Amino acid sequence: MTDKLRFIGGWLRRRAENLLALMLLAMFVAFLLQILFRYALNLSVGWTNELSVVLWMWIVLFGSAFVIREIDEIRFDLLWAGATGRVRRAMQIVSSLALVTLFGISLPGVIDYVSFMKVESTAYMKIRFDHLYSIYVVFAVAMIIRYVWLGVQALRSAPVDDDDIH
Incomplete structure (x- = not known):
């Protein structure tokens, strides 16, 4: 039973890592869009900054809860x-x-x-x-x-x- 639980836990941890990677990608895309809107199109948009802050908070707390090991x-x-x-x-x-x-x-x-x-x-x-x-x-x-x-x-x-x- 322990091996099965380790397998399931490992699988869930990898999915959490995948979700973290997607959140980081979304934050990076929002950052690039912010640069594009501000400097290339001369438009000031706030949602990109807001999305980056929200995603950063979720990345840190979700990652600490489900991905980061004690070591x-x-x-x-x-x-x-x-x-x-x-x-x-x-x-x-x-x-x-x-x-x-x-x-x-x-x-x-x-x-x-x-x-x-x-x-x-x-x-x-x-x-x-x-x-x-x-x-x-x-x-x-x-x-x-x-x-x-x-x-x-x-x-x-x-x-x-x-x-x-x-």
Whole structure:
């Protein structure tokens, strides 16, 4: 069963990478269109800038939630690399507990705020802010799940190795 779950997880991760690549392509095309409209056609359009900002926010949060592996995260590598396996487990447990607690405490307020933002929309593309910022709720839930998993793995005395955390 574990191999099947790894296969499904790998397939889903690759599809998330594909979606990120498409978002990056769309952002690049919007950037090129902005240059074309502004400098070649002497027209000022705002939707290209707005689309770029929206896509950048979604790329960062969606990518952090579903594509970036733990090994790719920024950490105090000097401390982590010099620590023994037992100390790494303790560091993982403490950081997992802190992050799950902080994201968990903030989640109800975040959901309320994102829900409240349905009354506002972006200036040019008229995207409702609750739709726009819903990716942060997804990100927060994904971080809670990720760090619960990592904390449980560390509590089980599973070796915390850079290659094992994906």
